[in-house]
Amino acid sequence: MSEMKTIHSLEELEELAEVLREEQKSKSRITVCTGVACSSLGSEELAKELSEESKNLENCEVKKVGCKGLCALGVLVEDDKNMYHSLKKDDAKNLLAMMEGTQESSEYILSKDIPFYSKQKKIVLENAGYIDPDSLDDYIAADGYKALFSAISDMERSEVIDEIKKSGLRGRGGGGYPTGLKWSTVEKAIGDQKYVICNADEGDPGAFMDRSVMEADPHRVIEGMAIAAYAVGANKGYLYIRAEYPLAVKRIKLAIKRAEKFGLLGENICGSGFSLKLDVRLGAGAFVCGEETALLSSIEGKRGTPTPRPPYPAESGLWGKPTLINNVETYANIAPIIRNGGDWYAKIGTESSKGTKVFALTGQIKNSGMIEVPMGITLEQIIFEIGGGMALGREFKAVQTGGPSGGCIPRDHLNLEVDYENLKSVGSMMGSGGMIVMDESSKMVEVAKFFMEFCMSESCGKCVPCRVGTVQMYEILKKISKKDGTRKDLALLEELCDVVRNTSLCGLGQSAPNPVVSTLRFFKEEYENLLVESRCHISISKEA
Amino acid sequence: MYVRPKPPSDDKRFKQLMREMKRHGYARNSLIEVLHSAQEAFGYLEDEVMKFVALSLQLPLSKVYGVATFYSFFTLKPQGKHTCVVCTGTACYIKGADRIMESIENEYGIKDGDTTEDDELSLLSARCFGSCNLAPMAIIDGEVAGYLDEDKTLKWLKGVLYV
């Protein structure tokens, strides 16, 4: 890296990538997962020990990398041949012996043919777990910044947008708005100054996809933003990252600095006259700030309250200027689409939802971790093949998707093909990608109450239906769960769902009733069994 | 003419804060960034700090206060020597985060958001740390504590408190 200088053209970039790849080929590498789960199991110490112990081995390089996905079996380490699992921090010597074949290893080897890996399709996560997130070299060797430089040197702005439109990519932040269409609206908007923003607030509890992408492959997000900025005509951008993710913040900041240093960001990129300055803004623990208009207020240094749309940010966004807002994962899809073409991407997925989706698979499931699957895969395949089924040998009950705006999907719908429309049709939504699997021990009224408490506390208070409605719904749920609720309460709850959904100002309130509506739809008997009336009924029938 | 205020005391941390505000060009829209730095330096946002920030950025104090109280990451109360932040995200919730919270509340006689009288421990909760595979989890003095149960949590706390 030290000899590296500013890169002026696509040719220079490709040459450098070739040199770096040759260099890598001549070495064998051991990659140690330092994602959150593996780190907490001592992977940092293991990596350090491995570096020490392998010093004398010729051409061996130990690398700390981002999340390898199968968090349930950490610490994960991979060499050129095998993946090893369930390692502990002081396993360095043993592991090296296993790699040399002088020690029995079958117990520790994780076949890549297991469904957890073979059923996945990696586009966004293609580098995650293989490259050193802090190394620009590694990213460039993996074709990094090639898409940006080809876009700038060989494509008109409109051609870039056409390619994204062709790909069928839709926003991964939850709403699923067609990305190409959004870009062309911002491109067409009139303004001397335009902005690009990356929404990295990832507020849904139970979701950590954006975090993992930023921590494992930060340059990918930056490259996607830069291509977007070129396409829409912006020269300034912000990444709004939640403060709970200090490592992601650090990695992104470092990546920006490195990219600037080598002319991949900053002034006059690739000698084209196109410039882009990127900055990080920290969230401060307010869920509503993931909503785009609230996010804008927050970047402007104000309380994060939403404003009515229209005007949409595409026309009047940050400081009243046309602004493109996309999610982390949306941007992470851009470079591969430009490299391989929109048609390539559009071949993956379903009629209405193209490409792949990253999910955070958690809850009462065996293989908890982070996965990337093609749209159209069934819930059953995700939970029982990739996820390996239920932990603790209990029965599956429901899977929760879409965070506090989503719903609980029961067993009868396990054959549902995952895409934006299908998830909506069963009263849930894609959301940002949290998938929490629940077994028979989860009580659905409690789950609904949990999410309502969340929405109640996170309501910003600006509009009445959300501020007051969520409190009332929470109180009713509390009453029912304490077995004090009546039929009348239940009817009122249903009515409130309708009112809050239809009259709230922003998406938070509009979707806050969803967990209640969906549990009422699929698990109504659980509510009814708790009502005062049914309790009386039972006690009377007992006496009789 | 407007003159930038002098720091209320010669506490070095005010100097640091001034430098931070200068770096942002005293821009009003940098308020949240500045409050982040202030909290990092002082541990919490005391009145004096908020007043100083308001004067320096030429913002009404009400505005600074409004922002500081809107975002749950900011705290206006001093924290104890040790902090335990229990994750209450969905994955942790279904694996018993509420029981973890309760066990700490009972053991130390404090509620979520409180600090023990001897300033030893502050108990806080977080919406989600995105470490759902470690559920239920907490962050104790900056360290990730995963796969918790009531016993393990209390043991962990005993290991760091009053030592």
Ligand SMILES: Cc1cc2nc3c(=O)[nH]c(=O)nc-3n(C[C@H](O)[C@H](O)[C@H](O)COP(=O)(O)O)c2cc1C
């Ligand atoms: C209450 C609420 C919270 C949201 N939180 C997030 C979030 O954490 N991350 C995100 O990318 N989008 C979030 N969104 C969606 C954004 O408003 C916006 O649609 C999205 O960032 C657009 O990017 P995309 O088109 O790439 O999905 C949220 C929306 C609402 C209503």
